[in-house]
Amino acid sequence: MKHLLKLLDLSKEEIIDILNLADQLKYEQKNGFEHKHLKGKTLGMIFQKSSTRTRVSFETGMYQLGGQALFLSSRDLQIGRGEPVQDTARVLSRYLDGIMIRTFEQKEVEDLAEYGSIPIINGLTDFCHPCQVLADLMTIREYKGVLEGLKLCFIGDGNNMANSLIVGGLKVGMSVSIACPEGYEPDAEVLEFAKAYGDKFTLTTSPVEAAKGADVLYTDVWASMGEEAEAEERKKIFAGYQINDEVMAAAKGDAMVQHCLPAHREEEITAKVFEAHANEIFDEAENRLHAQKAVMVKLMA
Ligand code: CP
Ligand code: NVA
Numbered sequence: 001m002k003h004l005l006k007l008l009d010l011s012k013e014e015i016i017d018i019l020n021l022a023d024q025l026k027y028e029q030k031n032g033f034e035h036k037h038l039k040g041k042t043l044g045m046i047f048q049k050s051s052t053r054t055r056v057s058f059e060t061g062m063y064q065l066g067g068q069a070l071f072l073s074s075r076d077l078q079i080g081r082g083e084p085v086q087d088t089a090r091v092l093s094r095y096l097d098g099i100m101i102r103t104f105e106q107k108e109v110e111d112l113a114e115y116g117s118i119p120i121i122n123g124l125t126d127f128c129h130p131c132q133v134l135a136d137l138m139t140i141r142e143y144k145g146v147l148e149g150l151k152l153c154f155i156g157d158g159n160n161m162a163n164s165l166i167v168g169g170l171k172v173g174m175s176v177s178i179a180c181p182e183g184y185e186p187d188a189e190v191l192e193f194a195k196a197y198g199d200k201f202t203l204t205t206s207p208v209e210a211a212k213g214a215d216v217l218y219t220d221v222w223a224s225m226g227e228e229a230e231a232e233e234r235k236k237i238f239a240g241y242q243i244n245d246e247v248m249a250a251a252k253g254d255a256m257v258q259h260c261l262p263a264h265r266e267e268e269i270t271a272k273v274f275e276a277h278a279n280e281i282f283d284e285a286e287n288r289l290h291a292q293k294a295v296m297v298k299l300m301a
Contacts, residue, residue, distance in 0.1 A: 003121070004119075004130055004299065006130055007130045023142075025294055038300055039067065042096050043062045044096045045100045045102075046079070046100070047074060049124070053285055055071065058292055060289060061290075061292050085112055086115040088112070097118060098121065099120050104125065104126050104226055127187060130164055131295065133168040134291040134292075136260070136284060138290065150175075152169045152175070152218060155207045155211070156238065157180060157184050177204070177210040177214065209250075211251045215251075218257075221262070222235065222238040238267070238268070245270070257273060257274075257277035259284070
């Protein structure tokens with residue numbers, strides 16, 4: 001593994017390896033064992049979109065691993081004034097030991113990897129959010145003890161989160177069901193990937209149908225970063241694509257709830273369900289730190 005560009009590139013074994021290392025690093029951090037695997041290394045973090053979790057967890061994670069992280073807002077970089085990503089990649093490769101990038105187009109992340117000579121980590125694109133799903137799988141395994149054989153249900157927009165959950169979930173042996181409105185399905189490349197998994201993957205327009213027998217219910221915002229102009233229209237289209245009591249009742253009695261955050265209460269999830277499952281959701285947010293530390297150690301140590 002040279003980069004983390006998308007989960008489609010990873011084998012099941014590579015995903016499980018990252019999760020195992022994440023568990024170990026979490027244990028070491030909680031119990032005060034030194035784990036400075038990246039002493040003297042520098043991670044550059046390019047942000048073209050806002051972030052709370054990704055920025056703070058990468059920066060803190062790098063510090064805990066003995067290295068340092070640089071926050072690089074695209075507003076201040078020459079990339080924001082049109083310097084090609086190909087040149088940025090070759091320049092930054094001379095200074096840094098790794099780059100985390102959050103941007104719009106997946107191609108930009110792939111170009112950085114192609115032209116640069118250091119590991120590239122995708123911190124979210126319009127296409128996918130692999131770091132989030134690694135943390136999600138880690139959390140689900142903590143709560144359920146296993147991943148294989150569980151049913152994961154995602155309700156809402158067929159967006160970057162849906163795309164990554166389908167790929168990550170199916171690769172580790174879960175079945176995945178998606179409920180989204182017509183016209184808001186996951187990416188065609190991901191649906192093509194899912195075909196090979198037969199009836200382990202289902203796509204429907206009915207949230208209750210998708211939630212039947214689920215072990216994990218997952219949702220995300222109706223309008224993602226970059227879709228602010230569509231937010232009002234989307235509120236109408238996505239009304240009903242919500243994790244609420246009715247959907248919970250269709251799932252297994254001990255179903256857990258995950259949300260990548262930030263959450264919009266009474267839109268994609270009711271405040272009641274959110275608060276009832278807050279521990280699971282904030283453990284998930286915490287696990288971004290541990291999962292990403294594992295990714296950085298795998299790629300940069
Ligand atoms: N879930 C997530 O990626 O959060 P941020 O946008 O705050 O980084
Ligand atoms: N789908 C959301 C995820 C945020 C972590 C977005 O792209 O804005």
